[in-house]
Amino acid sequence: MISFQQVCKRYPGGYEALKSISFNLEKGEMAFLTGHSGAGKSTLLKLIAAIERPTSGIVLVNNQNVGVLKSAAIPYLRRHLGIIFQDHKLLFDRTVFDNVLLPLQICGFDSRESGKRVRAALDKVGLLKQEKINPIALSGGEQQRLCIARAIVNRPSILLADEPTGNLDAEYAQEIMKIFDSFHQVGVTLLISTHDTSVLHDPKIRVIALKHGEIQPPQYDLPPASSGQA
Amino acid sequence: MMRTLTQPLIILWTALRRIFASPLAGLLNILVIGIALSLPAGMYVLLQNAQGLVAQLSGPQQISLFLALDASQEDIAQLRTQLSRHPAIASVKFVSRNDALEELKQSSGLDDVIAGLESNPLPDAFVIVPKPGSAKSLDELRTALQNMPKVEQAQHDSAWAYKLDALLSFARVAVFILSGLLSLALIAITFNTIRLQILTQRDEIQVAKLIGASNGFIRRPFLFFGALQGLLGGITALLIISTSLLLLQPPLATLSRLYASNFSLQPLSLGDVLSLLLFSVYLGLLGAWLSVSRHLSHVESH
Numbered sequence: 053m054i055s056f057q058q059v060c061k062r063y064p065g066g067y068e069a070l071k072s073i074s075f076n077l078e079k080g081e082m083a084f085l086t087g088h089s090g091a092g093k094s095t096l097l098k099l100i101a102a103i104e105r106p107t108s109g110i111v112l113v114n115n116q117n118v119g120v121l122k123s124a125a126i127p128y129l130r131r132h133l134g135i136i137f138q139d140h141k142l143l144f145d146r147t148v149f150d151n152v153l154l155p156l157q158i159c160g161f162d163s164r165e166s167g168k169r170v171r172a173a174l175d176k177v178g179l180l181k182q183e184k185i186n187p188i189a190l191s192g193g194e195q196q197r198l199c200i201a202r203a204i205v206n207r208p209s210i211l212l213a214d215e216p217t218g219n220l221d222a223e224y225a226q227e228i229m230k231i232f233d234s235f236h237q238v239g240v241t242l243l244i245s246t247h248d249t250s251v252l253h254d255p256k257i258r259v260i261a262l263k264h265g266e267i268q269p270p271q272y273d274l275p276p277a278s279s280g281q282a
Numbered sequence: 283m284m285r286t287l288t289q290p291l292i293i294l295w296t297a298l299r300r301i302f303a304s305p306l307a308g309l310l311n312i313l314v315i316g317i318a319l320s321l322p323a324g325m326y327v328l329l330q331n332a333q334g335l336v337a338q339l340s341g342p343q344q345i346s347l348f349l350a351l352d353a354s355q356e357d358i359a360q361l362r363t364q365l366s367r368h369p370a371i372a373s374v375k376f377v378s379r380n381d382a383l384e385e386l387k388q389s390s391g392l393d394d395v396i397a398g399l400e401s402n403p404l405p406d407a408f409v410i411v412p413k414p415g416s417a418k419s420l421d422e423l424r425t426a427l428q429n430m431p432k433v434e435q436a437q438h439d440s441a442w443a444y445k446l447d448a449l450l451s452f453a454r455v456a457v458f459i460l461s462g463l464l465s466l467a468l469i470a471i472t473f474n475t476i477r478l479q480i481l482t483q484r485d486e487i488q489v490a491k492l493i494g495a496s497n498g499f500i501r502r503p504f505l506f507f508g509a510l511q512g513l514l515g516g517i518t519a520l521l522i523i524s525t526s527l528l529l530l531q532p533p534l535a536t537l538s539r540l541y542a543s544n545f546s547l548q549p550l551s552l553g554d555v556l557s558l559l560l561f562s563v564y565l566g567l568l569g570a571w572l573s574v575s576r577h578l579s580h581v582e583s584h
Contacts, residue, residue: 103492130494141489157292158495202493 053079053210053241054100059109061095061265069095071265072109077243079209082236085245087262093245094138096262097212100243101133102126113210131159134203134240136213140195142187148174148198149183155206173205177231193224200231211235213244296503297510300479311475312511315562316518318468322461323550323558324523329453331547336446345424346437347408353432358406361430365408370423375409382407405434420444465565468515472508472569473576479504480577487581497578504574505567512566516559524549 054077061070069092077083085093098104099111099118106119113129121129142151152173156166174180177197182190187198196216203211213232217225225248236242261268301308347365349358358376365374377385382404387396412423420438427436480487487500527547538545550558 101492124496127491127494127496127499130492133494135492137492141485141492143486143489145486154490155493158490158493158499206494 053077053081053114054243055110055112056096056099057110057112059099059111060107061092061099061104062107069265070099070106073265073267074109075260075267077241079241080236080239081258082232082242083244083258083260085243085260085262086249087247089247091262092265093247093262094214097135097214097243097245100210100212101135102129127158131155131206132208132210134206134208134211136196136199136203136211136216138214138218140199142195142198142202144186144188146186147184148179148187148190151187151198152202152205155202159206169205169207170201173201176204176234177201193220193227196220196224196228197231200228204235208240210241211243213242215245215247217246217248293502293506297507300483300503300507301510303482308511311471312514312518314471315468315511315515315566316522318464318471319515319519319558319562320522320526322457322464323519323554324526325453325457325460326554327523327527327547327550329450329457332446332453333450334548335545336450343412343414343420343438345410345412345420345427347410347427347430347433348435348437349406349408350432350434351405353406357432361408361432364430365410370413370419371410372413373411377407377409379404379406465561468512468562468565469569469572472511472566473573475511476504476508476570476573477577479507480573480581484581487578501574501578504578505570508566508568508570508573509563510566512562512564512569513559515566516562519558519562520550520555 056073056075059070059073060068062068073092073096085096087093095104099106100113102118102121109119111118114132116129118129143154149170152170153166156169161169171180171183174183177200179190179194179197179201182194187195190198200213200216203213211232216228216232220228232242232244349361353361362374362376365371379402383396383402386404387393410427412420424436424438427433490500527549531547534545534547
């Protein structure tokens with residue numbers, strides 16, 4: 053589903069965020085992307101969504117070489133991805149409902165069908181009662197869940213989350229991980245970046261550990277305590 | 283099917299939401315566009331009317347040819363053949379000096395004065411209707427007639443109309459230049475409005491791009507906004523012109539009564555109204571397109 057082949061990313065100015073990254077993520081697989089801030093987690097996710105282009109190497113998403121995609125084709129790639137941004141990127145000039153509606157408007161759904169889908173997505177993250185309020189009135193955890201609702205309303209086959217539990221307390225973080233688990237159950241491919249190793253409670257879940265732009269040796273078969281040191 | 287139907291509604295809604303996001307600024311913009319358009323369009327209306335007035339007052343072109351008092355019957359007959367063979371002349375009518383005196387008596391009411399005259403002071407005359415042509419060819423014809431034997435004077439009866447016509451074509455060029463300049467101003471206004479909008483909608487544009495909006499999806503509401511603003515500006519211009527014409531009508535009616543004329547101002551024709559609206563929509567669209575092309579890539583890359 054997602055495949056990196058010796059991917060390098062060097063930013064203008066010479067900073068090398070990723071050095072020869074290679075990995076495969078199968079359809080329906082769920083993986084955590086760990087590492088300190090600056091390890092290249094966000095860059096890796098941005099390469100998948102074609103927000104950044106690789107300096108060298110190949111990034112395949114659904115067998116499509118994303119790195120050389122024409123800019124006119126990028127919107128159609130992104131419509132198959134659900135992206136949860138580190139800084140939420142919610143719009144505070146409209147209601148919770150309208151925030152979730154935006155991806156459907158972009159795809160051109162008719163309003164009755166999209167209304168149903170928006171409510172289903174809000175229900176999934178437990179925000180159905182708040183649909184008419186402005187997201188600025190939501191707590192940090194609620195804003196994060198709203199961001200998830202917006203990412204899943206399109207029913208994407210791939211979900212990318214950049215630090216979804218970043219500044220949430222443990223209880224909220226657990227809640228959000230439960231939501232991700234439920235998507236994993238229904239076959240969505242998930243790649244979740246986090247620097248918070250406390251959420252890596254499940255040893256069965258794959259961990260891709262980044263350090264200074266390189267993948268550390270596989271550790272997902274080791275106890276979670278040692279992966280925390282990566 | 284539903285997809286194609288809802289998309290324009292969303293665009294319309296987005297554009298309207300943006301106009302009414304700051305109603306006062308939006309209204310002022312529309313007013314400025316309306317005034318900018320109404321100036322050349324209003325002058326155009328006045329010009330059209332002036333042209334109608336000239337045509338009404340000047341009537342058919344004609345040249346009066348007054349003969350010398352000593353012209354004999356042979357001279358007159360010879361002149362008549364010459365004139366009727368002239369290629370630039372459509373018709374010739376002879377008015378003898380007796381007929382002319384008779385006509386003067388009837389039309390002026392100066393019977394007593396005329397009866398007191400010892401002899402008829404009026405000359406024989408030809409009234410010549412030239413074939414339609416330019417003012418210049420008419421002038422050449424007049425000079426040629428003036429130089430014929432036994433001709434005292436060739437008088438072009440509506441020379442003033444030609445002068446006025448020349449003045450009007452001067453004014454037409456002035457209106458044309460004014461329209462060009464104010465059209466540029468209109469494009470500039472829309473350009474700036476859209477630029478400000480793109481800056482305020484920056485977040486929305488960036489988020490929409492990140493979740494899969496095509497360039498068209500982002501551009502269309504701005505283009506639509508430009509066109510809509512142009513249309514509303516055009517309608518404002520029409521309202522300004524109609525109101526001005528209504529205000530000008532009564533004093534003009536008084537003036538025209540004093541000149542014993544039944545002249546009244548004609549409003550813009552349906553064709554002119556449609557052209558004005560289409561033109562303002564087009565200018566708004568052009569300004570928006572220029573602005574979107576210039577500024578959107580800038581926002582997207584950040």
